[in-house]
Amino acid sequence: MGDDRTAPLTPAQRRSLEIVLALLAEERASVSSVVDRRAWKVHVEDSLTGLDVPELREARRIADVGAGAGFPGLVLAVVLPEAHVDLIESIGRKTAFITRAAEAANIPNATAITARAEDVARGESRESYDVVTARAVGRLSTLAELASPLLKANGLLIAWKGKRDEEEERQLERASTLLAMSPESILDVGHQAGSEHRHLHVIRKSAATPPNLPRKSGLAKKRPQG
DSSP: OOSGGGTTOOHHHHHHHHHHHHHHHHOOSOOOSOOSTTHIIIIIIHHHGGGGSHHHHHOSEEEEETOTTTTTHHHHHHHOTTSEEEEEESOHHHHHHHHHHHHHTTOTTEEEEESOHHHHHTTTTTTOEEEEEEESSSOHHHHHHHHTTTEEEEEEEEEEESSOOHHHHHHHHHHHHHHTEEEEEEEEOTTTSSSTTOEEEEEEEOSSOOTTOSOSTTHHHHSOOO
């Protein structure tokens, strides 16, 4: 099942994640396209690559944006029991699965929120997170825009992406001042993850949240900055 990426897991943590994957395999609501024997590598080992970023290990409040079926958020909640992880997802059947899985697998520090990230950032959780995670849910500039109003000063966005895209990276560079989000590093973790081209983009909140953020829900995806 694993290599060095599973090393941080205790037997109890491994069991919790096995329960999540078992529920995922039984789920009829179509929350993930990978539910077979590949799921451990594709979902769990891929999520664990985030631990290569030291500040994620130290974070106390994490927002997983576009959480989907709960990855990386549920995995991070299991391996970082001192952190509280909010899994933000606008599709109700997916947050229903996350809630059910967290209860069954005894992951009390994971909370599913049925909402768009922009709406969460307009509420009491604005600028309250140490780290925002996002796993392949949009362009880098879109993810940076969604993360900026959620993050505390100097907080980090960790974006799970596939093969590097030079134009996408340049777009983020052009938008960095507008979003107060500066690219910091790119980690090649393909040998550890479920995808040979997997990269983690680490992007730091570099200034105060711009007053125009968040924009109207959906605009960050439809008309990304940069």
